[in-house]
Amino acid sequence: MDSDSHQNLHLRQNQVEDLSPRVKKPPQTQKISVPFFYAASDDGTEENLLILLHGLGDTHIPFSKLGRQLKLPQTAVLAIRAPDQVPFLYEESYAWFTSFDDLGELIERPNPTPALQLMERTIRHLSDDCAWPLNRIHLFGFAQGGSVAAELGIKMCRETLGSIVTVSGPLLSYPTPSTLSLTPVLVAYRPSAVPSSALAAFKKGYNRVVEHRMAADGGMPASKPEWEPIMRFWSEVLARRRMEGLYEVMSGMASV
Secondary structure, X not given: OOHHHHOOEEEEEOOEOOOOOOOOOOOOOOOOOOOEEEEOOXXXXXXXXXXXXXXXXXXXXXXXXXXXXXXXXXXXXXXXXXOEEOOOOOXXXXXOOOOEOXXXXXXXXXXXXXXXXXXXXXXXXXXXXXXXXXXXEEEEEEXXXXXXXXXXXXXXXXXXXXXEEEEOOOOOOXXXXXXXXXXXXXXXXXXXXXXXXXXXXXXXXXXXXXXXXXXXXXOOOOOHHHHHHHHHHHHHHOOOEXXXXXXXXXXXXXXX
């Protein structure tokens, strides 16, 4: 980070109560109906869980590598593979919901319901069987995976997850909930993939929306300036377990 970034960071003593076990049970293959990769936190304390959802035509394997490379403190990683094989392709290529018609044309208004049901069952398993509090579960999705993450937050609007980061993944619906979701959301987008008009839908469904406009063309964040707002957002929303001598970095607060 540059010197200006440092001015918006300060240290505060951790305030998180240790109500859940420090080490969580790993997810069970018989409870999640698709392949996945799980890695416990490198530092031995599992206060947060980051669930990564890949985009159309990919698998969970690259995102499992990304999750480990991020090395977020006190954060376990769960990368999930989408359920549907993309038709007409021989390589490993998956979609979160039916995306093409019988002629191979992209469906303009896809139905994400099966993917949302899969993800909600997964969240319930993580909460009920693995002792993850809902507000310690964070979602990161790219493109179609980002749309699934964003739609899931709307579907679960009466409950608060830790956070959602969607990269080039717009909402597929125009939400009209009676209650705004309190799950904080960061919407990272490229104008070529997500028009600015699509951002209005997020504000109809979420109470707190952080916008991060990236370069016009590209896919995943590809540079330090493109990753930095995401890392800053995580520094605000990831919890830290109280330990003797432990301090956490918080952003958006008074300068040091």
